[in-house]
Amino acid sequence: MITFDSAFDIVLSYVKPLTAEVVDLYSALGRVLAEPIVSDMDMPPFDKSAVDGYACRKSDMANLLEVLEVIAAGQVPTKNIGENQCTKIMTGAMLPVGADCVLMVEDTEQVGCKHIKYKSTSVKNNICLLGEDVREKDVVITPGVVIQPQHIAVFAALGYAQVKVFRKPVVAILSTGDELVEPSQKPGVGQIRNSNGHQLVAQVIRAGGIPNYMGIVEDTERATFDAIKKALESSDILLLTGGVSMGDFDFVPSVLIRCGVELLFDSVAVQPGKPTTFGKTDQGKLVFGLPGNPVSSFTQFELLVRPAMHSMMGGLAKLSVEKRTLAVDYHRKRTDRLAFIPIVLTESGEVNLAEYHGSAHIFSLPNAHGIMAVPLGVSDLKKGDKVDVRSI
Ligand SMILES: Nc1nc2c(c(=O)[nH]1)N[C@H]1C(S)=C(S)[C@@H](COP(=O)(O)OP(=O)(O)OC[C@H]3O[C@@H](n4cnc5c(N)ncnc54)[C@H](O)[C@@H]3O)O[C@H]1N2
Numbered sequence: 188m189i190t191f192d193s194a195f196d197i198v199l200s201y202v203k204p205l206t207a208e209v210v211d212l213y214s215a216l217g218r219v220l221a222e223p224i225v226s227d228m229d230m231p232p233f234d235k236s237a238v239d240g241y242a243c244r245k246s247d248m249a250n251l252l253e254v255l256e257v258i259a260a261g262q263v264p265t266k267n268i269g270e271n272q273c274t275k276i277m278t279g280a281m282l283p284v285g286a287d288c289v290l291m292v293e294d295t296e297q298v299g300c301k302h303i304k305y306k307s308t309s310v311k312n313n314i315c316l317l318g319e320d321v322r323e324k325d326v327v328i329t330p331g332v333v334i335q336p337q338h339i340a341v342f343a344a345l346g347y348a349q350v351k352v353f354r355k356p357v358v359a360i361l362s363t364g365d366e367l368v369e370p371s372q373k374p375g376v377g378q379i380r381n382s383n384g385h386q387l388v389a390q391v392i393r394a395g396g397i398p399n400y401m402g403i404v405e406d407t408e409r410a411t412f413d414a415i416k417k418a419l420e421s422s423d424i425l426l427l428t429g430g431v432s433m434g435d436f437d438f439v440p441s442v443l444i445r446c447g448v449e450l451l452f453d454s455v456a457v458q459p460g461k462p463t464t465f466g467k468t469d470q471g472k473l474v475f476g477l478p479g480n481p482v483s484s485f486t487q488f489e490l491l492v493r494p495a496m497h498s499m500m501g502g503l504a505k506l507s508v509e510k511r512t513l514a515v516d517y518h519r520k521r522t523d524r525l526a527f528i529p530i531v532l533t534e535s536g537e538v539n540l541a542e543y544h545g546s547a548h549i550f551s552l553p554n555a556h557g558i559m560a561v562p563l564g565v566s567d568l569k570k571g572d573k574v575d576v577r578s579i
């Protein structure tokens with residue numbers, strides 16, 4: 188049995204970055220940028236007014252000013268500003284030559300039909316200077332960021348109608364177990380519905396991958412062998428659930444070896460998820476044998492598979508962990524595994540334990556806000572202690 192940290196490092200060490208592809212702006216949302224975004228122009232591209240008002244010379248502010256013309260955003264001024272002159276200007280319009288400030292319209296009064304007077308004494312430029320935000324050829328966004336709407340705005344502003352992003356990993360999903368039937372079926376005696384397979388499909392989508400759900404595999408070596416071979420043909424990652432523990436029909440690890448998968452670990456000091464199995468093929472495809480219990484499968488996907496997917500797509504592998512305050516005492520008997528416990532947050536953001544009966548308790552997670560880590564060797568945590576919480 189290896190520590191969770193070693194398992195994490197092993198998985199990450201076998202991740203190979205995926206190739207990049209060019210997509211349009213909306214399809215780029217949530218993907219990881221694979222090219223530097225370089226500015227093709229100075230921004231702003233000209234000195235522009237930050238307010239609606241009158242552009243003039245600061246030295247003339249206290250004087251009666253003659254209004255030369257009106258400039259809307261998008262128009263080019265035709266008249267230069269001289270002594271005691273001004274131009275009415277709209278927010279975002281190009282500043283006329285000679286002006287070095289803009290008086291806000293509400294701080295001025297009209298004098299006759301051709302002149303204005305500044306009523307205030309405040310001295311502010313109210314000008315956005317050419318290139319003050321970005322210079323031509325500046326690298327504005329570097330590869331590796333997860334693209335959000337605010338990045339799309341920058342792409343659009345700099346003339347990128349398409350951007351290069353990392354390809355999404357194709358993730359094949361196989362559920363093993365003779366006891367399983369699909370959600371549309373009523374389970375017979377001794378059977379249950381396949382929840383893991385569909386949970387994993389949703390987790391893969393949420394993590395930015397393309398799921399390839401390949402159904403339920405019966406618990407025979409032949410069927411498992413054939414299904415693994417087929418699933419490996421068309422995927423970057425293969426996920427299996429069930430069949431990784433000590434039972435007579437738990438032959439996923441041995442069949443993986445027969446399929447040419449090099450197993451790198453098959454037992455991790457983590458709870459839930461002890462029998463989590465990981466290997467790789469000659470072509471660098473990653474294979475995870477996740478435990479059959481639904482909370483184990485969910486948790487190990489979040490802790491190991493999701494970081495691997497993010498890393499493949501050029502993103503950050505480590506998921507964010509928050510330090511939060513425990514609202515209750517916590518005790519456990521065995522301390523030989525790093526434990527992840529479903530938690531609910533109080534209104535003040537403190538950590539309470541969710542109702543949780545163990546890794547088969549599928550109904551615990553939908554009501555939980557996150558999972559709290561209890562380190563290896565630790566049996567007791569006290570109310571007020573700081574704990575690591577991951578959102579789920
Ligand atoms: N003698 C031992 N027994 C077990 C050990 C052990 O160390 N020694 N480890 C336990 C732990 S921890 C876990 S976790 C489970 C994992 O076992 P498997 O991965 O082999 O999973 P199965 O035995 O196939 O199934 C376990 C459980 O989960 C249900 N299951 C399976 N697949 C699905 C699915 N797709 N959807 C919903 N539920 C599923 C299955 O019916 C079983 O109830 O092993 C312990 N045993």
Ligand code: MOO
Pocket residue numbers: 457458459460461462478480483546547
């Ligand atoms: O490690 Mo198992 O996932 O506790 O039930």
